[in-house]
Amino acid sequence: MYERKLPIQDECGLDLIREVVFGKWKIHLLYYIWQGISRPGQLQKSIPEATRRVLNIQLKQLEDDELVAKTVYDQQPPKVEYYLTDLGKSIMPIINELGQWGDHNSEHLRRVIKKRLVLPEV
Amino acid sequence: MYERKLPIQDECGLDLIREVVFGKWKIHLLYYIWQGISRPGQLQKSIPEATRRVLNIQLKQLEDDELVAKTVYDQQPPKVEYYLTDLGKSIMPIINELGQWGDHNSEHLRRVIKKRLVLPEV
DNA sequence: AACCACAGGGATAAATTTATCCGTATTGAA
DNA sequence: TTCAATACGGATAAATTTATCCCTGTGGTT
Numbered sequence: 408m409y410e411r412k413l414p415i416q417d418e419c420g421l422d423l424i425r426e427v428v429f430g431k432w433k434i435h436l437l438y439y440i441w442q443g444i445s446r447p448g449q450l451q452k453s454i455p456e457a458t459r460r461v462l463n464i465q466l467k468q469l470e471d472d473e474l475v476a477k478t479v480y481d482q483q484p485p486k487v488e489y490y491l492t493d494l495g496k497s498i499m500p501i502i503n504e505l506g507q508w509g510d511h512n513s514e515h516l517r518r519v520i521k522k523r524l525v526l527p528e529v
Numbered sequence: 530m531y532e533r534k535l536p537i538q539d540e541c542g543l544d545l546i547r548e549v550v551f552g553k554w555k556i557h558l559l560y561y562i563w564q565g566i567s568r569p570g571q572l573q574k575s576i577p578e579a580t581r582r583v584l585n586i587q588l589k590q591l592e593d594d595e596l597v598a599k600t601v602y603d604q605q606p607p608k609v610e611y612y613l614t615d616l617g618k619s620i621m622p623i624i625n626e627l628g629q630w631g632d633h634n635s636e637h638l639r640r641v642i643k644k645r646l647v648l649p650e651v
Numbered sequence: 652a653a654c655c656a657c658a659g660g661g662a663t664a665a666a667t668t669t670a671t672c673c674g675t676a677t678t679g680a681a
Numbered sequence: 682t683t684c685a686a687t688a689c690g691g692a693t694a695a696a697t698t699t700a701t702c703c704c705t706g707t708g709g710t711t
Contacts, residue, residue: 412666413700415642416578420631421556421624423638429551431669434543447688456538461669463689472641483677484687494634501626502543508620509542515616516545519594520537534696535670553699569658583699585659605707606657 427472430465432457434502437491440475441499445488474498549594552587554579556624559613562597563621567610596620 416422428434432454439453447466451459466489469475474495480486491499509516538544550556554576561575569588573581588611591597596617602608613621631638 409667411645415645417635417639417642418578420628420633420635421560423631423635423642424627425553425556426642427638431547434547438543448686456540458670459688460671460690464669471644473637479688484679484685485677485689487688494637497634498630501623501630504623504626505546506542508623509545511542512616512619513539513542513545515595516549517539520539520545520548522593523533523537531697570656580700581658582660582701586699601658606655606709607659607707609658 427469427474428498428502430468432462432465433469434505436462436465436469437474437495437499437502438506440489441491441496441502445490447487447489450489469495549591549596550620550624552590554584554587555591556627558584558587558591559596559617559621559624560628562611563613563618563624567612569609569611572611591617 415426417426428437435454435457436450439450444450444453447459447462450466451457451462454462466475466477470477473492475489476492477487477489480488537548539548550559557576557579558572561572566572566575569581569584572588573579573584576584588597588599592599595614597611598614599609599611602610
């Protein structure tokens with residue numbers, strides 16, 4: 408594992424939120440699992456931009472943080488199903504609102520984000 | 530500036546959200562500005578764990594993304610006041626919910642976060 | 652004259668996160 | 682026997698973000 412060197416901030420609610428949901432694909436994973444897409448392979452197809460490796464890592468963190476849990480079926484080939492814990496379920500209304508806010512303002516947001524790619528004016 | 534090498538994902542609302550609010554102190558800054566703490570020096574006192582440098586960088590990004598704007602008073606010593614744009618205001622209800630969720634579940638969250646510091650069992 | 656408050660940013664190092672590559676294991680099917 | 686499907690994870694490189702250190706400039710105060 409990676410041994411952290413800088414202290415983790417956990418003073419306020421916003422600190423805690425950052426620690427558990429600010430990963431590149433965490434809110435996406437929570438969303439798709441909530442939608443019923445439970446198996447790792449399906450999740451990867453739902454998020455093709457992410458490599459399988461990263462999804463595994465972030466799923467593991469969500470699991471460690473107890474926002475998701477999984478059932479490992481004892482069979483061959485392996486079968487695993489993720490599901491949201493009660494804690495995970497409880498945050499979904501907010502994540503959905505975030506997604507809606509992003510969709511609702513997508514025109515604006517894409518515009519400002521695209522500017523980042525443009526080289527600074529001479 | 531930093532020239533990005535990997536493509537930015539901006540497919541869905543959740544991608545866009547990540548791009549504009551997933552910085553170490555961005556939601557904190559939005560929150561405090563929303564609370565009326567508008568001057569850079571005050572913001573830094575409100576978030577003592579962050580260095581002034583990082584706050585400047587993240588404020589600049591929030592400004593580029595048009596979630597905040599600022600008034601620069603033409604006087605000496607300098608005086609600057611940040612405020613939320615309409616877009617910035619519109620996301621505050623959700624950020625407040627995030628903070629409340631974190632506060633509400635702080636006991637659980639602190640527990641799982643602290644485990645990360647513990648070395649893996651032998 | 653020396654210092655403080657104020658806001659800002661360059662240069663670089665360090666930390667952290669993510670990407671890339673590749674290997675493990677099992678069963679059934681071609 | 683070779684390959685596909687399934688899930689997982691080590692090792693390392695690259696990218697990105699954050700931390701550290703230090704400097705600029707002005708006007709008022711001591």
